[in-house]
Each structure stands twice: as structure tokens, then as C-alpha cells.
Amino acid sequence: MWSGRVLLKYWLIQLAGWVVVFAVVWVLAARFGWPRWIVWAVIAAWIAKDAVLYPLTWRAYDSRGAEPSAYPREGAEGVALRRLSPTGAVRVAGEMWNAALADGARDIEDGEAVRVASRRGMTLLVEPVNDEPRR
8 A cells, every 4th residue: 555656656646736726726816815825725735635535545546467356366365254164254455255265275264364366256265374274
């Protein structure tokens, strides 16, 4: 989420909006005789708005991966919410998914770290991150 590449891309794109807002507010301030501090307050509020929205929109600026998908990518890690033996539930990237054990994977206990091996329909096929069971 906080990778330098994604942050840079986000802020560079926002820069164009700041220039437009600055120009519009500067012209309005000149036209209506507003004090200049209003221009700077509007710009500061606009930048603060962009900072608040970043955590909600950063994925749109992250271009890693070949094509966008609503499903977690292979190799994504998460945690088991319910024991997988052979099916259960996992949380990956903040979302809950139905899951089943990947071929050859041992049972996975709730709370144990999992890795997405593949997908079958809407079900993630997962394997444990660690080879040994959690105690």
C-alpha cells in the first residue's frame, strides 16, 4: 500500500488537480476581492482531501500484475478463519473467501497463515505457509 512507486504515481496525478483548483480559486479571489489566505486554505483542504482518500483508492494506482481481477492472486497470503479439512474460510487482503485445501496440502487450523495456490470458481485453493502445523 505504501510503496514508493504507488505513492509517487498517486501524488503526481493529483498534482494536475491542484493546479486547476489553484488557478480557479486564484481567479475567483481576484474577481471577488477575497483575501489570498482563502486561496491557500482551499489548496490545503484539497491536498488534505487527497491524503484522506489515498488509503481508499491506492489499489487503482498499483499496476502490478498482468490483468486486474477481483480474486486474490496466486501467492497472496492470508489467514484461516475456520479450519480447512478439506474446506473452510480464509481472509485474504481483508476479504473473506471460501477455501479448500490445494492438492497435497495438510489440514489447516483456524488462525494459521495460508497461501493461495489457485482458484476453482469462487473457491480459493490454499496451502499452509509453514510446513508444520500451528500449536
